[in-house]
Amino acid sequence: MQSPRFSVREASPSHLDTARQLMLQVFDQDFGYGYLPQWHRDVDDLLGTYLRNPRHSLWVAVDDTGTVVGTAGVREGGPRCPPNPQWLADRYAGAGTAQLVRVYVAPTLRGHGIGSALVAAARRFVATEGGYRHLYLHTDTRVAGAEAFWRTLGHVVHDARPDEWSTLHFELDIPTLDIDNGFHN
Numbered sequence: 001m002q003s004p005r006f007s008v009r010e011a012s013p014s015h016l017d018t019a020r021q022l023m024l025q026v027f028d029q030d031f032g033y034g035y036l037p038q039w040h041r042d043v044d045d046l047l048g049t050y051l052r053n054p055r056h057s058l059w060v061a062v063d064d065t066g067t068v069v070g071t072a073g074v075r076e077g078g079p080r081c082p083p084n085p086q087w088l089a090d091r092y093a094g095a096g097t098a099q100l101v102r103v104y105v106a107p108t109l110r111g112h113g114i115g116s117a118l119v120a121a122a123r124r125f126v127a128t129e130g131g132y133r134h135l136y137l138h139t140d141t142r143v144a145g146a147e148a149f150w151r152t153l154g155h156v157v158h159d160a161r162p163d164e165w166s167t168l169h170f171e172l173d174i175p176t177l178d179i180d181n182g183f184h185n
Contacts, residue, residue: 003113004063004109005063006063006064006069006070006109007061008060008061008070008114008120008121010057010058010060010121011051011057011059011060012051013047015060015062016046018067018068019058019060019068020043020046022068022069022070022071023043023071023102023104024043025106025107030104030143031140042073042075043102046058049075050074054129055076055095055129056073056074056075057073057074057122057125057129058072058073058074059071059073059118059125060118061105061117061118069105069106069109069114070104070106070109070114070115070118071102071103072100072101072102072119072121072122073100073103073122074098074100074101074125074129075098075099076095076098076099077097078093078097078134078136079099079138084138084158084160085158085160088157088158092134092136096132096133096134098126098129098132098134098135098174099135099136099137100119100122100136103119103122105118110145119172123172123174123175126174127176132174134171134174135172135173135174136169137150137154137169137170138168138169138170139168139170140166141168142166150170153172154170154171154173155170156168157170
């Protein structure tokens with residue numbers, strides 16, 4: 001199969017419906033439990049959550065037809081307790097933490113660099129937004145390839161398994177801007 005052609009850009013209001021559809025597909029097919037309002041309320045207001053808050057952002061990968069084939073969001077703040085341990089919530093509490101969320105790629109297009117390109121764009125946003133000291137994320141290791149993908153980009157700060165969601169918590173480095181040479185990890 002030929003590698004898909006795609007471009008990564010900050011989401012605009014015109015991307016939000018297809019981005020939401022992809023997110024709901026992942027909740028159903030990859031996670032197996034569907035939409036849960038207590039965990040997915042940002043998906044009900046992508047515009048307010050990601051586009052109208054200058055400390056947040058939503059990135060999309062768009063194919064040649066204009067269809068959203070991948071997403072990656074950045075939100076201020078870290079994990080909550082419960083369900084996470086108090087020490088983890090404390091470590092990533094407040095405005096100094098950016099949380100990488102909703103990193104999803106259409107199942108048929110995984111393994112072609114779309115996820116990596118989305119994460120790179122999100123990391124550059126975190127670096128240029130300023131004020132962030134930590135870049136945190138968690139992943140459901142039951143999703144094929146998720147654990148291996150994140151291990152190439154960050155380091156594990158907490159392995160919650162065995163838990164209901166087979167969760168691994170990661171921290172990623174925030175790239176630094178070299179004025180002469182661009183971003184560096």
